[in-house]
Amino acid sequence: MRSLLIHVSKDSLSTALQAALKAISANSSSRVLSGIHIQAQAEGLTLTASNIRMTIEYKLPVKMDSMIVHKPGEIVVPACYFYEIIRKLDPGLIRLEIAETLILNIQSGYTQFRLCGMDTAEFPRIHYVDHPNTKKIRMKNTLLKQIFKHVVFAVSSLETRPVLTGVSLQIDNQNIRVVATDGIRLAQQVVENVEDYGVSPLNVIIPGSTLEDLLKIINDDEGSSTQIEIGQKQIRFISDGLRVQSALLEGTYPYVDNLIPQVYISEVIVKTERLLRVVERIAILAGESVTLGVYHSGILHLISRTADVGEAKEEIPLEYLEGEYFRVAFNGKYFRDILRAIDSDTLRIRFAGKERPLVIQPVDMTSSTLFLITPMRTQDGG
Template sequence: MRSVLVHVTKDSLLHALHHVLKAVSANNSAPILTGIHIQAYANELVCTASNASMTIQSRIPQDNSSMTVQRTGGIVVPARYFYEIIRKFNAGFIYFETKDHLILTITSGNSQIRLCGMNPADFPSLSNIEGSSVLKLKINNALLSSSIKQVATSASTSETRPVLTGVCLEYSNESLKFIATDGVRLASRTIHIENKANAETNAIIPGKNLYEAAKILDDEDHTTEVVVGRNQIRFTANNIQVQSALIEGVYPSIQNVIPKSYVSEVITETACLLNAIERATVLASESVVRIVATSHKLDLLSRTAEIGDVQDGVPLKEMNGEEFAISLNGKFLVDILRCVDSEYVRLRFTGKVSPFVIQPKDDPSSALFLITPIRTAN
């Protein structure tokens, strides 16, 4: 390993570390993967962390004001200790040097810390998926991030059916669709892609990895490049790269689960309903909230024995069909409503034991959410 000499500001380095730490597994059986790979190139400093499923890489370009590379080279440092050391330094420049074999000397102000590192040659390299790529797209950061967040929370956390722990990505006819379900709830989000790709693609991305990728994307008007390979997917935006393994298998078709008709449809203000459901869920035993629709409002009821109960109401903008009553998991409904980016939400009652349908009023074809009702005595 070559000797490294780098000057970098605390803020620039912490920004990079905040991102890559999401891929560090503290209890990984491979010690090298509990570390962060620090690599100094002639014109940039690259921080990389990886676990068995996801790799995150953050680049700090050389600009002479926040980072300067005087000698290139690399080392792997223990992630937790390295982050805590950097975080506790005062603002200003931090200096890295590797004079001794696998020892990183970190200097800032009057402080000097020597940290034992690991050989960067043992750190897994980022797989090149360009050669096997089957799809390459460019998508607005804010649109991609919000779309992922709308569906990823509906992915299963149980390993009983591994494919359901993932989010299905489907590309066809200039439309990109994300689908997730855990068997109780289902979320689907479709976005139009302007830069047309030639191939139709179907891939399953681990839900946790996809959600981490969404959190890294900023909300500014920048673009994310998405490259899908045979067994990997990569997101690149603003000097950050997230690469994830794909889940093998076939995602179940959702067409048979989506109700083709409905008994009743109501439209109400999204924020008003969300606030009311959040209040009702506080005292909802096992998160069960009872929703009763009358001609002018939705009544929300919940209770926990020996603690108390909640009665709340939400006015309706429109109602078509019969009055109805249904019991749902309030926490699931809250997760969905937080993701509905529309002033008004459309709710469809399709039967006492059929999925309850939630869609944004403005563009119902863009998003679809289903929740399976809970059977109660009343």
Template sequence: MRSLFVQVTKDSLLNALQHVLRAVSANSPIPILSGINIQAQEGGLMLSASNTSLTIESRISPDNIDLQRTGEIVVPARYFNEIIRKLNAGLITLEVKEHLMLFVTSGGSQIRLCGMDSAEFPSIRNTEGYYANKLQINNALLKSTIKQVAVAASTSEARRVLTGVSLEYKDDALSLTATDGVRLASRTLSIERNPGANVNIVIPGKNLIELTKMLQDEEASTEIEIGVGQIRFTTNELQVQSALIEGTFPSITRLIPKSYLSEIRVETDCLLHAVERVSVLASGNIVRLGVVSNRLELRSKTSEIGDVQDEMPIESRTGGDFNISLNSKYFIDLLRCIESEYVKVRFTGKTSPIVALPTEEQSSSLFLVSPVITGE
């Protein structure tokens, strides 16, 4: 029986493709996960991909396609993407004429692409009532929060729960937290939600980072739905479903210093650029920060190559002078996440983390970086 006949513009198809390609399993031992599922239906043309941890569906609305016959097929993602990218601009016809064979036609070009049966392809869970907890958040705010927090997630699988971002929702406060044991990033937002139980889950950090790359319409909102072992994000014509990480995320309460010895307030960009300059000759990425009077001194060195010294003014300070060594890469990552013009840096002891607090954000953000013990 003949199935699937749809016409769509190259631009519309490419836009949807760029989203779903983020979830393709290039080296998966399961062949179907290296493909893209193409589903033509009355509700539009749906493209989807999955690596089991992350599933992405991108829909092209009925207004932007000419649907002749419904149907679906899975095609190799790599080849389908290359074919569509190299076709001339204009209308593209997708048609299944033979069993598991997709014909792609545009102008004088015709390509036959062997496909796979869609029956085994993983799909996003749409069962009514499956997602018990729901909330909405502005795309720009969600994107900003994830970027600030996910940078602190671990890249090592030694403790898998630390590769994730903790999402906790209680009393209309949404908190996202990540830590790799050396640094920590946390942000709390005040958001109303639909009735539901309190939430405490861990989402793979890399999946959240992929989500931020797809939140292009920053004026729109994303609906977040949480089910058993899964979380789903829906915005415009896009659905992103992520598996959750099992395990208990460590309590951050004991990690955050209760008091501090000194605090300085400096321009965020000035501090970032100073650390970047000093890090050029930082052996082992170690930079030394010191507060003397009304200035911040930074220095680093590499044996047999040279050393760097820099300084910058302090806007305000409380407490005494201090010196501390930090991993410059981690400190730079932290500073790049801070969107406010000024940042407060708190010194809590030579062997305790420094605390960085943005000064002009309406939400509660907090960053920690543990010191490097050098003997100086």
């Protein structure tokens, strides 16, 4: 037992808690991992939450009006109760104190909570042992988000091939390449000539769930940057008070270059938002698949069908068409996810034959994002 005593503002504590809570699994089997580690030291307050794969640490430095440490100390308390209590308190300063063994007192105005804690000894920590082979990169938060946000949705949700639940990150000289695929769809982002990171080439697989959480909690400020530390088995993201440490996925990521068709039979350009709206609409009846067809010059046809319920069809004028007419069927939800990941006003669809994936790319000078979707064999489209 250590006798913690601090004052912290509700706003600061809520922000820190929201970030750290991303590491709490809803159905954690370990009691200590359903807890949040609270540690007050001379420099400030550190909150840590952890699951088997990832640990998130958030530091609130001492600050005159919002974070005052009177006595250092530490405890682990149930994360969900602690967060609910803090969220429902009135705004203002909160007093946290350990006055009895394994009990955290929370006080704000006339409100007093006593929350039963757990022993801190079992709680996992982030160990900052610098392995000599650890590679360190500093990247702007805006670039970090841009790189991962377009691809992370495409990871596999099945554990049958664990490497596919992650995003492949390759850095070589000044070029970054990220790839995610579940075997049916693929998303790739290449950023060239970023800056010289001064590290030897690296090639790792980061769990998709880690990246999804990271994208939610790192800030978007133009001036903020993140230090990325890549070891043999672990990756760490360090930005302002936040430290996210995650296991890397072991194994070899599949070679995907030969999946991307280099020769096309047809190419069309269409407005992104309009196509997305249509796909969201006809996906209501896309029980089996969505069929996309170009039969008449200048028009894209979309058809979907659910047996015994009905069918939907819609036409969209094309901005551009080159090559042969074609027809291909695929999973409507996957197609919709790809369209949602595209920022540019128009997109390009390239058809390389019924046996090859369809290539979808934003039409945008600066982007080198590429999506693949593998056709389904159906009566209509296959």
